Amino acid sequence: MSAVPAVPPPASAETQTEAEPDGLRLLLTPPLARTGWQVVPARVVAMCVVELQKLRHDRSELYTRAIQPALWLLIFGETFTRLRAIPTGNVPYLDYLAPGIIAQSAMFIAIFYGIQIIWERDSGVLTKLLVTPTPRAALVMGKAFASGVKAVIQAVVVIVIAALLGVALTWNPLRLLGVAAAVVLGSAFFSCLSVTIAGIVLTRDRLMGIGQAITMPLFFASNALYPVALMPGWLKAISTINPLSYQVDALRGLLLGTSDHLGRDFGVLVLAAALAIAAASSLLGRLAR
Structure with a gap:
């Protein structure tokens, strides 16, 4: 009888693991899941990418949204620049108006x-x-800074229109980055304010009505169209607590070099955005019920 070949004993788990290539080991071993606040940057980036994809598929939104600021600059700005009805010091009124229209x-x-x-x-x-497992604040921040992506693109359109009209804007890259930061922070506040209102009213019709009711008062109760010094006392008080005023002041200081309060302006914008994110996060669960 022929001898039966000996069957080698099965390799142990440690031997198999050592024999496996590193790439195969990575495929078989899932990465650790992100938990808690580790997902915040990923969520924000994902939301921003989604918004950019929407704009890539439908560029008409950029063109339609550019009509209103173009009309403000062409009609309102050019007319009041000729009338000299609003004193803005050594700055032409059209230059003074452009940062307000961006905001x-x-x-x-x-x-x-x-x-x-x-x-x-x-x-x-x-x-x-x-x-x-994503924190609610991370979801809200993702939505907030995604709206900032659209706002920055809109700001670029307004800056181009203003430059074509002869507005003396700075082209310093660092200042333009500051402009983008101010636009994103302001958009984060107002988008979270919108989410907070949505968490209270719960319906689109009511949100549309409230949104339309507060946009123009917020705009006219800021320094976007005229200096604060020209306002009556009660309107000055409202302008002091209006985040839009600080956003406009920051944009004006960055683009025209007319403000020395950039630290205060960005401090208020960061605080307002943080409070709005906290309020929207607390009402997000109520909206989902």
Whole structure:
């Protein structure tokens, strides 16, 4: 009889692990899941990418949203520059107006952002997001800074229009980065304010009505169109607590070099955005119910 070949004993788990290539080991071993606040940067980036994809598929939104600021600069700005009815010192009125129109355009985009949250609630998307381990504040921040992406693109359009009209704007890259930061912070505040209102009223119709009711008062109770010194006392008090005033002041200081309060302006914008994010996060669960 022929001898039966000996069967080698099975390799131990440690031997198999050592024999496996590093790449195969990575495929078989799942990475550690991100938990808690580790997902915040990823969520913010993901939301911003989604907004950019929307704009890539539908560029008409950029063109239609550029009409209103162009009309403000072409009609209102050019007319009052010729009339010299609003004293703005050594700065031409059109130059003075341009940063205010940038802030106005960003606010008009962000203030109705709560409608998207309500649509996601109605379609079931919001409920799916809330059952993930992502913190609610991270979801709100993702939405807030995604609205800032649209606002920055809108700001670029307004700056180009203003430059074509002869507005003396700075082209310093660091100052332009500061402009983008101010626009994003202002948009974060107003979009979270919109989400907060959505969490209170719960319906799109009510949100539309309230949004339309507060946009123009916020705009006219700021220094976007005229200096604070020209306002009556009661309007000055409102302008002092209006975040839009600090955003306009920051944009004016960065683009025209007319403000020495950039630290104060950005401090107020950061505080306002943080408070708005906290308020929207607390009401996000109520919106999903």
